[in-house]
Amino acid sequence: MDTTTDTLVIGGGQAGLSVSYHLRRLGIDHFVLDASERIGDAWRNRWDSLELFTPRRYDALDGMRMPGDPAGTPSKDEMADYLEAYAARFELPVLTGHRVTALSRDGEGFAAETAGGTFRAAQVIVAMSNYQRPRIPGFASELDAGIQQVHAAAYAHPGHLRPGRVLIVGAGNSGAELAKEIAADHEVIVAGPSTGEVPGSYAGFLNRHVVVHALNGVVFPHLLSVNTPMGRRMRPKVMSHGVPLIRVKSRDLERLGVVRAHRVTGVQGGLPLIDGAPVDVANVIWCSGYDPGLDWIQLPILDDRGEPRHERGVVPEVPGLYFVGLHFLTSMASAMVHGVGRDAARIAALVAASSRQPAAA
Numbered sequence: 001m002d003t004t005t006d007t008l009v010i011g012g013g014q015a016g017l018s019v020s021y022h023l024r025r026l027g028i029d030h031f032v033l034d035a036s037e038r039i040g041d042a043w044r045n046r047w048d049s050l051e052l053f054t055p056r057r058y059d060a061l062d063g064m065r066m067p068g069d070p071a072g073t074p075s076k077d078e079m080a081d082y083l084e085a086y087a088a089r090f091e092l093p094v095l096t097g098h099r100v101t102a103l104s105r106d107g108e109g110f111a112a113e114t115a116g117g118t119f120r121a122a123q124v125i126v127a128m129s130n131y132q133r134p135r136i137p138g139f140a141s142e143l144d145a146g147i148q149q150v151h152a153a154a155y156a157h158p159g160h161l162r163p164g165r166v167l168i169v170g171a172g173n174s175g176a177e178l179a180k181e182i183a184a185d186h187e188v189i190v191a192g193p194s195t196g197e198v199p200g201s202y203a204g205f206l207n208r209h210v211v212v213h214a215l216n217g218v219v220f221p222h223l224l225s226v227n228t229p230m231g232r233r234m235r236p237k238v239m240s241h242g243v244p245l246i247r248v249k250s251r252d253l254e255r256l257g258v259v260r261a262h263r264v265t266g267v268q269g270g271l272p273l274i275d276g277a278p279v280d281v282a283n284v285i286w287c288s289g290y291d292p293g294l295d296w297i298q299l300p301i302l303d304d305r306g307e308p309r310h311e312r313g314v315v316p317e318v319p320g321l322y323f324v325g326l327h328f329l330t331s332m333a334s335a336m337v338h339g340v341g342r343d344a345a346r347i348a349a350l351v352a353a354s355s356r357q358p359a360a361a
Helices: 014-025 076-089 138-142 173-182 205-223 229-241 250-255 340-354
Strands: 002-010 030-033 100-106 109-114 117-127 148-151 166-169 188-191 259-261 264-268 271-274 283-286 321-324
Touching (some): 002 014, 002 109, 014 030, 014 117, 014 321, 014 340, 030 117, 100 117, 117 340, 166 173, 166 271, 173 188, 173 283, 321 340
Parallel strands (some): 002 030, 002 117, 117 321, 148 283, 166 188, 166 283
Antiparallel strands (some): 100 109, 109 117, 264 271
16 A cells, blocks of 8 residues: 655654644644554553653643643653653644655655555655664673573563672663662672763752753753754764763762673673673673664665764755654754754754645744
């Protein structure tokens, strides 16, 4: 079955829904394709105890506040339900269960292949993060079969772990959050280079109302952006080394007795080599990041790391192709719930300006 529309949005998470909201306001005919069976599943399928870093007042998309205490932090299921309610409220044209397996040129437009048929559009917005495919090093297969391994994308809660020491590979925010949770019942080692730490704390009344506002209202969207010298200097570091620790800091892990190591380099005798020495562990949680997973885009726009080349979400090499939701697309807030709307509105306006349809007032 072939379907034709003016604009196709690929990805139905917060980026895709935000883009759809702005396209609908501009009167642009479009569909949103999402691989999940239900809107919000990207959040529902993460570990049980996950909460957002930011209070609810910063976790809303344009046009609809998030219900609940504005100063409280929502759970991952609450965020998922909010996205589902958002799509329903604005009657966004989301088609779930439609995974795009290939995107290519089709004359002057594009063709997106799915198991349910081909979608053709004059313009395409890829509204996805560049964290699509869990990354696990090749030497993981050499670990002893008695060691339980799981990537953070599939981890649910400590009850699924085996008794004994837990090695968390990756010292970013996911690794720190899981280490804090698991340290209550297990000896934990966190291995990986430091990603740095965001100054201040998210705990306490003053910090929740001053520090958090400064970070989310000023620092992340404005100071750390491609428009400032500071943001341009920091962008490559964030892209290659990850986001600095936000909520769980190194001192928190020290108090919990979590052991820090520098690096896991391989396997010896079935055991992980941690800083050059084999260490006996019962579990390994890979918080080793993700690959972009964008190789289904059959256009010459990906660099040698699989990242798309773009200028603030616009792809000059392929007119009509755009990105929203990528990490640091224009600022540190680009992939955050409260920051994606600004990029979505700008790209939607560019699409409307290039559309064959007259834009609504």
